[in-house]
Amino acid sequence: MKNINYEYSEAFARKMDEHDSLLEFRKKFFFPQVNGKEALYFCGNSLGLQPKTTEAYIKKELENWAKLAVDGHFYGEDAWYHVRKKSKPALAAIVGAHEHEVVAMNNLTSNLHFLMVSFYRPDQKRYKIITEAGAFPSDMYMLETQVKFHGLDPEKCIIELAPRAGEYILRTEDILKVIEENKENLALVMMAGLQYYTGQVFDMEVITEAAHEAGAYAGFDLAHAAGNVPLQLHDWGVDFATWCSYKYLNSGPGNISGIFVHERHAESPELPRFAGWWGHDEGERFRMEKGFKPMYGADGWQLANSNVLALAAHQASLDIFEEAGMERLRKKSELLTGYLEFLIHEISGKSGVLEIITPKNPSERGCQLSLLIHKGGKAVFDEFYNHGVVGDWRNPNVIRIAPTPLYNSFLDVYQFAKILEQSLQKFA
Incomplete structure (x- = not known):
């Protein structure tokens, strides 16, 4: 370069x-048109363009639904019971993870709330959260309401990191300094991987290491990072992350999100979470018994069954990503x-x-x-x-x-x- x-x-x-x-x-x-002409489109940071194959991918599932109805869950190509698995190889490559560490599910802010159940468990000693000032509103509202849910005061619990006077981006050393200053009371570092307003990519590896040294978890909102910048979530030791699929992943407005949960947490079935039938051990799911037994890896954070039509649109783009690399x-x-x-x-x-x-x-x-x-x-x-x-x-x-x-x-x-x-x- x-x-x-x-x-x-x-x-x-x-x-x-x-x-x-x-x-x-x-x-x-x-490509959309503006005033009757093909647009110069530079807004993938808000909504990616539609792949020309998307319609065919969705139509295929509509045909399966028409021809098989409920039997589509277990018969036919890409039976719906296991359809979530199809997106795992591409997602793992995009975010730098093992396949069992990722799963496509829900929407981004919903996933953040569900992941916070597991990774923000404040007590009298550890209750503070570090994030960036001017985070995207959904993240701000999520953190605020999570803290209030635990009966705590957001003003006392949430530390917002702002750039130095006259600067627009956060210096990594300033982030690390605040982590060190609050290490006795820090529960979580939860911030964007790529800041939506400035476009800054944070050093997630270094931030994660510092959070762990302080005895805290580290999680990231990757809405503007997934499909855009190189990620190695597993190697960096990130505890959890989530992203949307409608920006750089070109999967349609408001379409399905995805999560990453590091495999070390897959070995902790006792880790608190909000459970649903689809997160239960699929080998025992149809026993319909009490007692939640989470699936191994990120799949154990699922609640509801897969949104098949959303996953079809998602896969149309992911197949292009796999081809391009x-x-x-x-x-x-x-x-x-x-x-x-x-x-x-x-x-x-x-x-x-x-x-x-x-x-x-x-x-x-x-x-x-x-x-x-x-x-x-x-x-x-x-x-x-x-x-x-x-x-x-x-x-x-x-x-x-x-x-x-x-x-x-x-x-x-x-x-x-x-x-x-x-x-x-x-x-x-």
């Missing part, structure tokens, strides 16, 4: 695309986002109109760049949307642009830059 000499030219962008081994993958997705996707992502970064600097120069608040180091970010716009604001954003660019606005003055390696090209990024430049000239 250091040897790439980027150029602000269409010829350069087309040359990069010619050498892109993943370029053909964009043909596997539908996270290593190739990451390599392209660094080049693509690096090109966007270069073009932003070319456009804004020393004007100070645009300021990138996402870390410059590629290892500390995913594909998203968050741009502070100091002049023109929402008018600039609306102008480039009217010219076919779909990005993301966050109050008060941040534009998030996420060139996604599965379906965005270097030409997309170049064309966005030209439209952005024109929009800035008009309003900024």
Whole structure:
């Protein structure tokens, strides 16, 4: 990447695309239209595009339902009783886990609440939670209500880490310092893996190690990280994590979530959890007896039976991920986002109109760049949307642009830059 000499030219962008081994993958997705033309879509951080195979995957399960009805649970290809297992290889590769450490289930915030039952058990000594300030609202509400559920005061229990004055990202040493300062009372470090607003990737391995040294658990919300950045949850020793599938995993609006639970906790069936029939030992499930006996691994945190239609849409995207491979996707992502970064600097120069608040180091970010716009604001954003660019606005003055390696090209990024430049000239 250091040897790439980027150029602000269409010829350069087309040359990069010619050498892109993943370029053909964009043909596997539908692109929306804006004002009658195919959009330049940079909003995978909010909702990924629909794979063209999704309809066929769902239709297949509808046909199974029509032809087999209840027998579809045990007969036919991908019998529903075990259908959750189909997604495990791809999910394990995406988050860096063993297959028994992951399972697709529920929705993200629901999963966070269920996992907190197991991993946040405050007592008189250990009751504090460390998280990042400005976390996504669902995480803030989840932590607040979990603390109140235990009869505690969120103001006294939740420690929110904010960047230093004049900075936008959290320094790892500051996170570690707060963990050390609160080690006697710390129960849990629970934060995003990738901060939705700034695009910062936290050093999950180092944070997990520090949490464990302090006697606390470590868990992460990977909504903006799964399918976007390299993850090695098992090797990092993370206790638990959850993610959604509708952003970079392209599985449809509001679609199924997934969880990771480290295998060391699979050896602790006594670990408290809210139980359901589908988390019970499947070899004994139909005995219909009292006494919950959890399945081994993440499956033991399931409650209800699998959402078959949701899993079908999910699998359509996961099969594409397996074909592309996270290593190739990451390599392209660094080049693509690096090109966007270069073009932003070319456009804004020393004007100070645009300021990138996402870390410059590629290892500390995913594909998203968050741009502070100091002049023109929402008018600039609306102008480039009217010219076919779909990005993301966050109050008060941040534009998030996420060139996604599965379906965005270097030409997309170049064309966005030209439209952005024109929009800035008009309003900024």
